[in-house]
Amino acid sequence: MRLEPIANPSALRLYGLPALALAATVVVASLLALIAGADPFATLGLIVDGAAGSRFAALETLNRATPLIFTGLAVAVAFRARLWNIGAEAQLYAGAIVTVLIGMQGLGAPWLQLPVMALAAIAAGALVLLGPVVLKTRFGVDEVVTTLLLNFVMLLFVGYLVEGPLKDPAGMGWPKSVPLEKELRLPRIIEGLRLHWGFALALIAAVAVWVVQTRTVLGYQIRAVGQNAGAARFAGIRVNRVLVQTALISGGLAALAGFSEVAGLKGHLSSDLSPGFGYTGIIVAMLALLNPLGVVLTALFVAGIFVGADSMSRAAGVPTYIADILLAVSLLFMVLAIRLTRFRVVWK
Amino acid sequence: MTPRNEVLRLDRITKRFGALTANDAISLSLGEGEVVALLGENGAGKTTLMNILFGEYVAEEGTITAFGHPLPPGNPRAALGAGVGMVHQHFTLADHLSVMENILLGTRPLWSLTLGMAAARARIGDLVRDFGLAVDPDQRVGQLSVGERQRVEILKALYRDARILILDEPTAVLTPQEAEALFATLRKMVARGLSVIFISHKLHEVMAIAGRCVVLRHGKVVGEVETSATTPGALAAMMVGGAVTGPTIAPGIAGKALFRLNRVSTKGGEGAPGLKLADLTLSAGQITGIAGVSGNGQAALSDLISGLALPLEGSVEIDGEAAPPRWTPVEALSRGIGRIPEDRHKVGTIADFTLTENAVLETHGAAPVSRKGWMDWREAEARTRAIIAKYDVRCPGPEARIRLLSGGNMQKLILGRVLEAAPRVLLANQPVRGLDIGAVTYVHGQILAARDRGAAVLLISEDLDEVMQLSDVIHVMSHGRLSPPIPRGTATVAELGLWMAGEGFTRAA
């Protein structure tokens, strides 16, 4: 077989195939439920119910989506420039560490300190990605492996901090940092609803990234470099500089996930702050076809599956890891579907 | 003409692509121990014919017979199996593998337990000796010269028991000495009863090696002659059909020198040479043409002018001022150098960008297309609409992706992008390659108009007719060197051909 490009794909092809990919994911979900000895329809219903069936569930989903929006944006920005940042996990933790470190200093008023915490987190995340990008532009080292490996180094560093210098003496031996003061926590958006300003910040970030990508010179250059670095260079775009700028934005966005989780939700640093938000960000970004506004939707979808699977698991006994399988499957189906919107298979 | 002991026969092959008839009832016959030259300009139908022979295309009409057996159409393995080997212009070799490994690839069943190295080595040794194909079987192909790689390709064919060898423009990439060695090999081959089809558009080579010539023009056989009974002049006339002159173009009026290279050398890359002590002056109001076989340093010259490469030695002057040490595409653009790149699909445009996004690639960094880092898409689109109207770009609209456009319309958009900046120096690298005749006329007209507005134009083309037709001054390029300037009308095709073969340089030096 071989692939032949389609000049003008039909609307059916353009929208039908991604829809088919989603349908296929649902089929896989049903099969997994059957394998686990549960009723597929009931299982799916429980997932939906657990994700959005009540105010509590919906808020839980929004909270879970918050870090995913940030890491999804981080990945979307980087992948647009064909910069393979698989290190959002490390950048997230860098942001979390700096948030805690600044939070421990008395800088006076919280209205001053919170923004400083956020900005310092952004800077830390940006720096963490800068290393691999400089290795890429200077020495030609593939950034996939370096960013991946740094995730493990960063997690060990967090382990060292929460067991050593930052350890909470009142933590009853549990390795976590001293909690932030109450006034250094991100406030709730609406009093009484368990949803903090990190979510609003994530929405703002998504719009900001969208504006940068579509309206600014930098956004245009990032897209040009990602689509065709050779043509971009010929036209006078400084490719390496654009890659570095992309890295700073991407790393900063991922770090905001760490900031928001610490200052908005947990209040302290620990090695289990992120259950793989950095990696899941890749799925979020790819499902959104790297569109920053789409990232918000797919982050909600992905968070919903996680939250829904958690609650379904308690009720129906299907292991909660069904969520991870479904997301990986939906990612693979979706990239295949997108390819087939632009190419047709010719058997020869 | 039917030769004695016919080994290969193409009979009335016809192949159409839409409205274009690429091969129109072409017949060709090859005898044992014979070299037949297939002669014709680019686009005459030579490559299509060979692709049909090797099963890449299926002809609408006609038959192919090898050694008395008909070849099934559309089967790439059939010709190989029948003993027909081909050496393409672009080699299909793996650089990191050794010569031996490249030759052995695919010759034994996949699941054999050994490569049979010892026997193969002996056999390759025999072939190397018998045919004068000096090459070390243990060397990696990546370390070989172009001439040696060609020998590996020939060895590959001979190792597979080819009795008929087809060489596509084999000397295009060779030095004269290497070409001479190749001819010696070919003579040894025919002496042992092998047969050769030699595809070329170089007349003196054809005269030297072939016994018989088949000349193609516009997909038809326009002549078939014994080389002993013809002259290069007669062959040239057959090839181009006396249409060399074309419309007469008024010469440009030379103004002051706007761009100058003084003894400039640059690094080569990817098998192509860099510039070697090149001297070049581009004057306002003139078209300076660069003739030569492609791969002789044209890319290096184009990269230097475009701002993609730095000179290793020598000086570059723009309008009397030395080029800045940090010579970049931005610097080139800001000094009024317009660039039409050789590859409009991969370098000139970004396929998935819209026309608007492509139209502002070079101007997006400054007002009025952007201000303080913000793109003004309304302005960008207005400019694109202006280009579309003024340069007659046929397209669904400025928001369409440029990959949907035909080559001609893509090139018109690039022309608009470049010319709207009113360049003082215009680099046009292969500006009409692959375009249909209407687009060719249009692009040439725009280049001439730029010249008449006072731009200094550099036209790089491997089509000698195009260079001779448009240029006020011609330099010939060979192995990274530039010939002295040859004013319009002072040199014949044959004289330019000598330069292209690198012969003039040895005399001049």
Add this chain to the structure above:
Amino acid sequence: MSLIWDILISASFWAAAIRIASPLIFATIGELICERAGVLNLGIEGIMVIGAFAGWFAVYLGLPLWLGVGVAFISGMAFGLLHSLLTVPFGLSQHVVGLGITMLATATAAFTYRLALPEVTSPPRIEPFQPWNLPGLSDIPFLGEALFRQTSLTYAAFVVAALVALVLYRTPLGLALRSVGENPAAAAAQGLSVTGLRMGAVIVGSGLMAVGGAFLTLSAFSSFFFDMVNGRGWICIALVVFGAWQPGKAVLGALLFAAFDALQVRLQQTPMGAVLPYQLFLAMPYLLSILALVVMSRRAEVPQALMVPYNKGER
């Protein structure tokens, strides 16, 4: 320094290094086969996880150890098949598909584990491969203890590496495989199936990765933990680069790397370990891998068609 010297001259240190190297050798050789054929397989991390789980689970259910290895191999091949289907004929991004396969394989292992053992809190153990003292050789002073008292799966790792090297450099299949990673058009011109060769390489290579994972459960830790692969797959990708895509050098790289790993474990128990945080020692393998990439990045000869999809008729 004498501290390190004392460690280096002990036979048990070298025995440990070889033990640590074994899973890396399987997986690195597996990745090397894929990349030699032109496909970067970022599924390696997840495929090691599924191999570790499948091998362990098969033995836990009562199969003999070697059949457990076989089950692991097959599980790896299954995910390799999926990877190669998407990346070879469909030419999808090898980065995205590879990461997707890693997530899918990891999640599948976790899902199946929880499904099979819903109530278990401490991971059940199995009876792992026992050291096999090679008769005669294991009695050689120093060398015997260092080299010849390993489990049979360790010996197998070296045999597999040697076999792969032999096939790669000495058989038509190996030549064909290397050629599709260097210049697929040249291979196709000789009538070889680029798609078939690449898919085969990814499938077999993935099988070996899974056996590398199974080593962890069947020969090292005797039980299955979710985080047990812990980045070893990514390290193996660095080792392929470090080994310049050659099996011999890759094995040496794995041994060198494992020696450093064994060294840091032992250094943790010295006065040095009392001063420095243990996380620093644990981070060494990852930092070393990055360093190896930087050092080798400009020297190694990357297969020229690595990550370049091949589509017939496209020029």
